[in-house]
Amino acid sequence: DSVDWTKSPCISPVQNQGQCGDCWAFASASVVESAQCIAGGQKSLNKFSEQQLVSCSTQNHGCNGGAPQYAFDYILKNGFCMEASFPYASSEGNVPSCSNCTKTTPGIKGYNVLDVGDEAGLIKAINQRPTVVTVAAGNEAWKQYTGGVLSSCDTTDLDHLVVAVGYDATSLKIRNSWGENWGEEGYIHLKR
Numbered sequence: 001d002s003v004d005w006t007k008s009p010c011i012s013p014v015q016n017q018g019q020c021g022d023c024w025a026f027a028s029a030s031v032v033e034s035a036q037c038i039a040g041g042q043k044s045l046n047k048f049s050e051q052q053l054v055s056c057s058t059q060n061h062g063c064n065g066g067a068p069q070y071a072f073d074y075i076l077k078n079g080f081c082m083e084a085s086f087p088y089a090s091s092e093g094n095v096p097s098c099s100n101c102t103k104t105t106p107g108i109k110g111y112n113v114l115d116v117g118d119e120a121g122l123i124k125a126i127n128q129r130p131t132v133v134t135v136a137a138g139n140e141a142w143k144q145y146t147g148g149v150l151s152s153c154d155t156t157d158l159d160h161l162v163v164a165v166g167y168d169a170t171s172l173k174i175r176n177s178w179g180e181n182w183g184e185e186g187y188i189h190l191k192r
Contacts (some may be wrong), residue, residue: 010037014186016179018091079103
């Protein structure tokens, strides 16, 4: 079996979070965009505002980290602005004030949290849609990755939120938020 959501119209282009520790916002926005597109029959992808999450989701910590659960809770309670109405401005680590952008309801009804190490649950989730995952990216193997399947790294400290967009028999395909010049045009393959 294999799945690769990057071959569908329901994945936005890889983005670059810059010097802001807001991977949580990029991963969260990406999976909501994809989920809405998939639920709508894969007809159109709406690009939502990562900046809204960074600036307005006060349970999170802007450029100093956050959790997708808090981002999803914020979206469920407040709605989500389109990127065009509140574009990303935190790449240098500055967080603008929360804006009164026009919020829409993206149509998500909730979210599930998987246990660490639940590969079967993760594969089931990826079969349905791209999924937020936490990885150990604070190591040279991850930072210097240029291609192939990454099979080991020198740390297991989970410190970075990304999106699992596919899998095959040997690896998971992960979308990062460090721009298209990192990895394989912004993606990495991790050994299963």
